[in-house]
Amino acid sequence: MNEKKGIIIxxxxxxxxxVLLVIFGNPVNMGFCIACFIRDIAGGIGMHRAPIVQYIxxxxxxxxxxxxxxxxxSKEFQAKGGSSPFxxxxxxxxxxxxxxxxxxxxxxxxxxxxxxxxNAILGIAGFVVGIFVGVYFLNKGFNLKRNYxxxxxxxxLFPIVNLGxxxxxxSGFSMLIFSxxxxxxxxxxxWIALFAGLIVGILAQKTRLCMVGGTRDMIMFKDSYLLSxxxxxxxxxxxxxxxxxxxxxxxxxxxxxxTDGLWNFLGMVLVGWGSVLLGGCPLRQLILAGEGNxxxxxxxxxxxxxxxxxxxxxxxxxxxxxxxNGKVAVLICLVLVILISLANSEILISxxxxxKSRNN
Amino acid sequence: xxxxxxxxxxxxxxxxMTKNAIEEHPEGLDILVDNNxxxxxxxxxxxxxxxxLEYKQESKDILIEARK
Numbered sequence: 001m002n003e004k005k006g007i008i009i010x011x012x013x014x015x016x017x018x019v020l021l022v023i024f025g026n027p028v029n030m031g032f033c034i035a036c037f038i039r040d041i042a043g044g045i046g047m048h049r050a051p052i053v054q055y056i057x058x059x060x061x062x063x064x065x066x067x068x069x070x071x072x073x074s075k076e077f078q079a080k081g082g083s084s085p086f087x088x089x090x091x092x093x094x095x096x097x098x099x100x101x102x103x104x105x106x107x108x109x110x111x112x113x114x115x116x117x118x119n120a121i122l123g124i125a126g127f128v129v130g131i132f133v134g135v136y137f138l139n140k141g142f143n144l145k146r147n148y149x150x151x152x153x154x155x156x157l158f159p160i161v162n163l164g165x166x167x168x169x170x171s172g173f174s175m176l177i178f179s180x181x182x183x184x185x186x187x188x189x190x191w192i193a194l195f196a197g198l199i200v201g202i203l204a205q206k207t208r209l210c211m212v213g214g215t216r217d218m219i220m221f222k223d224s225y226l227l228s229x230x231x232x233x234x235x236x237x238x239x240x241x242x243x244x245x246x247x248x249x250x251x252x253x254x255x256x257x258x259t260d261g262l263w264n265f266l267g268m269v270l271v272g273w274g275s276v277l278l279g280g281c282p283l284r285q286l287i288l289a290g291e292g293n294x295x296x297x298x299x300x301x302x303x304x305x306x307x308x309x310x311x312x313x314x315x316x317x318x319x320x321x322x323x324x325n326g327k328v329a330v331l332i333c334l335v336l337v338i339l340i341s342l343a344n345s346e347i348l349i350s351x352x353x354x355x356k357s358r359n360n
Numbered sequence: 361x362x363x364x365x366x367x368x369x370x371x372x373x374x375x376x377m378t379k380n381a382i383e384e385h386p387e388g389l390d391i392l393v394d395n396n397x398x399x400x401x402x403x404x405x406x407x408x409x410x411x412x413l414e415y416k417q418e419s420k421d422i423l424i425e426a427r428k
Binding site: 003074076078080083138139143144146147148208210213216217220221222223225278279280295 | 370395405
């Protein structure tokens with residue numbers, strides 16, 4: 001029970017910090033959004049040129065460094081990798097494209113609902129359906145094979161890269177691109193954002209908080225541990241929004257959101273399904289990358305590329321709605337995810353061959 | 361005693377492998393894990409099923425011994 005108390009407290013703190021970040025300047029219902037912030041970073045370093053979503057988000061850097069510091073302290077840091085890295089990279093792209101169709105990662109999906117954005121309900125419905133499909137493949141033997149121990153430095157590199165990005169941000173390096181209007185221009189002060197990221201990174205590492213894991217474990221093992229963290233974020237962000245007057249119930253005119261229900265749904269099917277195959281939501285991938293998991297670092301890089309593709313090819317939705325290119329891309333990604341699911345489970349290949357390749 | 365090796369598998373494979381193995385060998389199971397997340401998840405899962413658990417350090421890994 002104590003363990004559960006821990007994740008509920010962590011979820012509560014994440015929910016409250018998310019609302020506080022809005023006071024400090026982040027877009028409404030976007031105190032935290034892993035997909036949006038990685039997308040902003042992709043823009044900030046010029047990988048895409050969408051003028052309204054370019055910034056180096058210190059929250060992301062804080063999450064990674066927080067997870068790194070605490071895992072070093074608790075001796076849980078382990079440099080590991082080699083579990084189907086390119087498949088993970090591609091899934092990272094797909095999850096990002098799905099998230100930018102909906103306009104938010106699973107964490108922001110919860111924050112949107114907590115702010116009264118009813119479009120998030122369609123997102124959650126899609127997310128849960130995606131998780132169910134992912135779980136179906138897990139039960140059919142889907143896995144991305146083992147990872148292996150790697151030299152420590154392999155694990156240090158991702159936190160080092162993040163630290164480097166933070167130094168660039170502080171130095172005012174003139175090649176970085178910052179939005180002058182739109183969501184990218186709305187941000188909390190650098191040190192507050194970094195600090196918020198550090199706190200959430202530490203809590204998420206300690207409790208293994210994972211937005212996709214909650215529903216997945218409930219379906220597979222009747223285990224409500226991670227789901228209680230998910231619900232705590234929802235409840236405490238909801239209370240925070242009520243107190244601070246950000247709560248605005250309805251479908252229309254929601255901040256950084258659109259009302260195309262079908263595509264909100266399908267975008268999150270892709271996110272839920274892809275995240276189950278990856279073993280964790282985008283937040284969890286960042287935390288794992290911080291504690292030395294090179295496969296998760298590769299997944300985050302996939303998301304970064306996914307964000308660049310999404311904005312360079314006009315796939316990302318906007319408050320005006322989903323784009324045709326975006327719809328085609330989500331469908332293509334769903335086909336890719338089906339292929340990945342089939343190729344790595346025991347549906348097409350006999351159990352014997354799979355076990356054999358696993359042991360080799 | 362039946363033994364499974366969950367090292368290097370990402371979430372939720374260690375628990376899933378444990379679940380499948382314990383269904384075949386309800387009398388008990390030895391499970392090798394290489395990280396705390398898997399250890400905690402497997403512990404929670406098996407405690408809910410009423411197993412008694414003991415932990416042994418095996419160089420860098422942990423062996424969980426689950427007995428009815």
